[in-house]
Amino acid sequence: PFLDANEEVLAKLIIENYNEPFVQANPDFAEMMLKYSELFPSEAPYHALDHWAPTSPSHFVEFFHLDHPCVERYILGSMEEASLDNTKFVIPQIIQCLRHQESV
Secondary structure (H helix, E strand, O other): OHHHHHHHHHHHHHHHOOOOHHHHOOHHHHHHHHHOHHHOOOOHHHHHHHHOOOOOHHHHHHHOOOOOHHHHHHHHHHHHHOOHHHHOOOHHHHHHHHHHHHHO
């Protein structure tokens, strides 16, 4: 419980400062922000993802459950920046997520 409380406080700080270049330069902060997307005061934090540093391929799949165009653009942009060697291992998981989204 203590760890979750600290994590939520950090997520709130990230959400409050989502437009700061220092925050956007860290893809781990994007992951934390998206994990607590229910705390967003508006759609603005989603739109900030257009300027965020790309995340690693291993994190792509974690974001697919967030059905938002800005998140999809962030995933695609991150995929474009990643090397094929890093991306090829998550492609089956991405396909599985897309199939699941179509069936829902």
